Amino acid sequence: MPGGGQEPGSYYVGVDVGTGSVRAALVDQRGVLLAFADQPINQWEPQFNHHEQSSEDIWAACGVVTKKVVQGIDVNRIRGLGFDATCSLVVLDKQFRPLPVNHEGDSHRNIIMWLDHRAVSQVHRINETKHGVLQYVGGVMSVEMQAPKLLWLKENLRETCWDKAGHFFDLPDFLSWKATGVTARSLCSLVCKWTYSAEKGWDDSFWKLIGLEDFVADNYSKIGNQVLPPGASLGNGLTPEAARDLGLPAGIAVAASLIDAHAGGLGVIGADVRGHGLACEGQPVTSRLAVICGTSSCHMGISKDPIFVPGVWGPYFSAMVPGFWLNEGGQSVTGKLIDHVVRGHAAFPELQAKATARCQSVYAYLNSHLDLIKKARPVGFLTVDLHVWPDFHGNRSPLADLTLKGMVTGLKLSQDLDDLAILYLATVQAIAFGTRLIIEALEAAGHSLSTLFLCGGLSKNPLFVQMHADITGMPVVLSQEVESVLVGAAILGACASGDFASVQMTLQPSSQDPPPLPDHTALLNRTRPPSPGGNV
């Protein structure tokens, strides 16, 4: 992190709220991760395509992990705190108490999760308006964004939720409010999920046209009328109450947040790759595509000028890297799809027993099993007769069609461990081909990409990484620090503390010591796609 005026020995805390768990890290001023903790979080699926969480559960999990990562250190050296989270919708009443987002009236479940697809009719009507704001979400609004979910609440839970609601937050903004009492929203969440424009603000005509004129009438106080760039310092920092909840000192700087994919993008896209002979070395940062792979995969490409890519979210100005436009491609289920396919297979109990006996994860076992059965052929050739279409939860990009479903062709009557391993491989390949389609759409619209930077839980799977390199034909860079999303969150805390002037400063590779944050080393993988044997 060049040019930082930080005190020696300063620490920053990053908190990352993913779909399945909350993670925290203690990071030093060089971007080195000193401590890590995670804690699973609850999810409810009361009916098909309804996915809910609890903001109280999530806040409690934040406290568990932050207390763990600061154990045994001098907490007075902690200078800043940053949050990132999934782009789920949190609903609170006028006194900031949770409100139910379900027909059961269970106010503990007050979050409509990002992957919830209940608002199909609402998003269809929004897209039929062809309003100008849709140009900035790839031409088609996704059912996973907030406007259709808000309309669903108004049309379906008028008395129990809508009429009582005082505050609708994106989850990253809920966390920064909970920590500071400041209701300001991050430019990242409002631009990417709520149709806010960094240049023009809210568009009254959009909200009136879709039947949510209520927000215009109260000057957007329920969805945010104070907007700050990610990394900006909020109010007087951590409140005494939040400090007790999190086990951190009151008054430390707290940053305006980022969505999780954007924190991951920030954590990897500025990596210092000098000396590895990569195509992107010496090239502008716009030649890099960050791919954040967890429950979903998000493909983050930046540009100096706006690029309109049909079916790819954005262009969003300053939503991830200040001063740059962002296009965000995505696949709604990737980690979740692999888990679904593997766990649902008849041979899964056998796989689990064998992996446990070897003290391995099921994925490490499957990867070594594929090595055994590939015989003399490269692993990619095992799927010549088995193909997966991976849109089990619709297609986010570039087809932007939520009605699409998954498909498998080439099934046989046998269901043994070999079959499971090959189906798993075909699924991973199908996901990688989905990434290739997104890259092709980005490049057709004007992006010029040469290198992938992967992070997130799936980037710990060597087969997933290798298939992405093979199928896209691009080198893949993995960060030395595997928890790059958390490094992104900690960067926010470092900026809010004033130790670093801007988020952008942390991205400039420099020859000075200490090295830029994050402290990356490139791990390279360059292979060409196999011509036969490709999946799909």
Ligand SMILES: Nc1ncnc2c1ncn2[C@@H]1O[C@H](COP(=O)(O)OP(=O)(O)O)[C@@H](O)[C@H]1O
């Ligand atoms: N070591 C690993 N090997 C293979 N897959 C992994 C590994 N670690 C995590 N994953 C996969 O990554 C996905 C979760 O990634 P994560 O970034 O934790 O998700 P989220 O942020 O959505 O909670 C899961 O599908 C999980 O199976």
Ligand SMILES: O=C(CO)[C@H](O)[C@H](O)COP(=O)(O)O
């Ligand atoms: O829409 C997104 C980012 O814009 C993400 O898909 C969503 O936030 C979930 O992320 P994850 O898969 O890491 O849990």
